[in-house]
Amino acid sequence: MPAASEDPAAPARPAAVTARGWGWRHAGRAKPAVNALDLDISPGERVLLLGPSGAGKSTLLHALAGVLGDVNDDGEAGDADESGSLLVDGASPRAGRGRAGLMQQDPETQVVLSRVGDDVAFGAENLAVPRDAIWARVHEALADVGLAHLPLDHPTSALSGGQKQRLALAGILAMRPGLLLLDEPTANLDPDGVLEVRDAVARCLDKTGATLVVVEHRVSVWKDVVDRIVVLQPGSATDGAVLLDGPPDRVLAEARTMLAAAGVWVPGYVPATRSRAAVPAAGTGNLLLAAEQLAVSRQRPARSGFRKIPPVPVQEGLTAQVRAGQALAVTGPNGAGKSTFALTLAGLLEPVAGKVSAALDLSRGAGIDPYKWKAQQLISRVGTVFQEPEHQFVTGKVLDELRFGPRHLGHGAERVDELLERLRLTALVDANPYTLSGGEKRRLSVATVLAASPQVLVLDEPTFGQDANTWAELASFLSELLDAGTAVVSVTHDAEFTAALGGSELRMAAAETVAP
C-alpha cells in the first residue's frame, strides 16, 4: 500500500506507460481487440486516443487501470489471451492498485455510495489511507472539481450527469493517482455538462501534473487540453496497433480526411448530409398530433396510504403541433423535461394536465388520445426511438427485431429488406442485437421502429455518443422520411442535427424545481 506510507499532502508522481508488442484477445473472441501495440507515454503527458470503433481503445484503458478480464489467483489473466507487455511505471497495472484512476461513460455507475463525502472517500479507504488524511483529501478533491459547495451528506442521487462525473473525478483524485484514464467521460452529457467535466479535468491536471489518457471521438472538446494524439487501428496480424502518433495539430493536419472518413469528429467538421427536397413552410402539412396546455411528469400519482396525490409536473402549459413532413426539434437545458414531454406526446406517458390529441388523419378510428391506444395501434401511428437502444430490443436476432412490428401488425414485412439495406444492417441479420456496436445499435433501433411504418417518428437524443458517420447517415435518412411525409419530433442538444433537419423548434426553459 504505497499511499499509506506517503505524506498525505504530497502530490502523486506522474506515471509512465510502456507497451511492447502488447496484445489482448477477450475470452471467447476469435480476433484480438488490440494487437502488437508499441507505445511510450512519458510522465505528465496528456494523450487523446482516437480510432474507429473496434480499435481497442477501451480495452487499452481497462488494461491500464488493471481491471481487464478475469484474473486468477496468480494475478494472471484467465481465459483471455495476453501477449507482449504493458507496464505502468515499469510494473504490471494490476499490481499498482491506485496508481491509475478510471472514469467510464455511464454517470450512474461511476457513483458507488449514496452520500457525496462517502463516495469520494471510497477509493482512499480501499488504499488504506489513514482516516484523518482521507477527509483532508476528500475536501481538497471536492474543491478541485468545483463541488465544494455540496455538504458531505448530500445525496449522490440528486446530482446531474455532469456533477456525477465530476464527483467520480474527485473520487479518483482522492486516491492520488499518477495516471488518469477517461473512457468517453462526456458521451452521455449535454453540452454544458461536457465543458463542466472537461474544465474540471484540465484544472486538476494542471495542479497534479498527472499523466492523462482520454478516449473520445469529439476531438474539439479535448484538443486544447492534450499535447499528443494517438490514433489506433483495429487489430490485424501484419500491422502494428498505432496508426498515427504526434502533436494534435500535426496529426489533425496530416490525417484530417482519414479521421473524418473513420467517423471521428475532427474540429470544424460537419459531415455532409442529404438536404431536403423542399422545406415546407411552417404551419403547412396535415396536422397529425397536437399538445394543448400540457403538463408532464414521469412520476405516477403517488400513494400516501389510501390517498392519491398527482405528481408535480416538470413542465406545464406546453403547446405544440406535429405536422406531416415537418420536423420539430425539442431543445432546452438538461432536466427541463424534454424527454418527458416527447414521451407524453408519443402516447407513452399519461399527461398530468392538458391533453394530447391525434387528428383524424392519424387516429384512423383508434380514438383521440394516444395514451389510450393499444400498443399495436400505437406503433403504426407514432413510433418512438429511445435514447438507449437496448431498452427496445425484444428478440435475440437482428432480423427478428425488424420483423417483430410487421408480424404483430400483420402487414409491412416487405419493408424489412429495404430498411436492412438502407441502414446497412444486411450483414448483421443473424447477430444478437446486444452484441452490436453503438452505431449499429442506434441504426437498428431506428429501423425496428420504422418497420411498423409510423406516421410520426419521435426520437430521444438520437445522436448522443454517435460517431460522425452514423450521425450523417441518420440525418440523411430522416430527411428522406420527412420528404416522404413522415413527421419527425426529435429531442436533442445537437444544434447541427437540428439545422440538418430544418423545421421548427420548441425551446423549453429550465424546470422550476432546480437541481441543487
Added chain:
Amino acid sequence: MRQQLTLRGNHALLTRANPLSKFAAVVLITAVLALSIDWVSASVALAFEVLFFPLAGLTPSLLWQRGWPLILAAALGGWSTSILAPDSGRILLDVGIWSMSEGSLQLGIGFLLRGFAIALPAVLLMSCTDPTDLADALAQKARLPHRFVLGTLAAMRLVGLMAEEWQTIGMARRARGVGSRGNLAQRVKATLGQSFGLLVQAIRRASRLAVTMEARGFGGGKRTWARESTYSLLDAWVLGGGVVVAVLALVAAVSAGTWNMVWLGS
C-alpha cells in the same frame, strides 16, 4: 425511492445510536413477543414503542406511509383469528361459518396487538438507520467481511435506479408494440419480457459498477474506514431500553396470568 436510502432531514436522537445496538434492542423485544400470543405482553410492548416513536423521528403519517402493508397484515391476522379460532365463552357474532366468541375475540386481539408490536420496531429501526451507517457497523463492529457488506451497499443504490429503469423499459417496449394491457395471460407475458429486459440492464450496470469499484482499489486486503463506527452512552440506553421493555412485557403477562407459550398450546 432513491432518496429514502439516506436519512437526510431526520435528526432525531435515535439516528445517532449505533445500528447494531438498535438492532439488538429490536431483536430482544420481538423475541419475547414471539414466545407468547397474549394481549398483555403485546400491549405493554406496543405502548413503549409508541413512546419511542418521536425519538426515531417518526410521526403517525410517516409510520402509515412506510408501514401500511405490515399494519394491514396485522389487522387482517387479528380479524381472521377472531372469527376462525375455536369458540369459547359467550358467542358475540354468528354468521354462517363465521363466529366470534369472547375467547376467540381475545385471541384475535392478542394476535393483532402482537402483530403491531412486532412490526413496528422494524419500521422504527428502518426509519432511524442509514444503510451506510449500518454497513459501517456490520463491517467494523460485527466483523462481517467488508467485500460482502460494501458490495451489498453499492448494489442497493442500483435497486432504486432499477425502479426507474423498469418504467423506462415498459414504455420502450410499448413503443415496440408489446402491450402491457389486456388479459391476465398477456400481462404475465409482457411482465416476463420486461423483467428479462431489466435483468439484462441490471447485469450491465452491475458489471460497470464492479469495474468502477475495482478501479478504485476495492477488493484488496486491508482497508481503512473514513467513518468510524462507535458505541456511545446512547447505545447503553438503547440496549437497556430494549431489555426493560422486554422484561416488563414478560413480567406483566406472567403476573396477569395471560402468558401463553406458543408451542405449549392453549
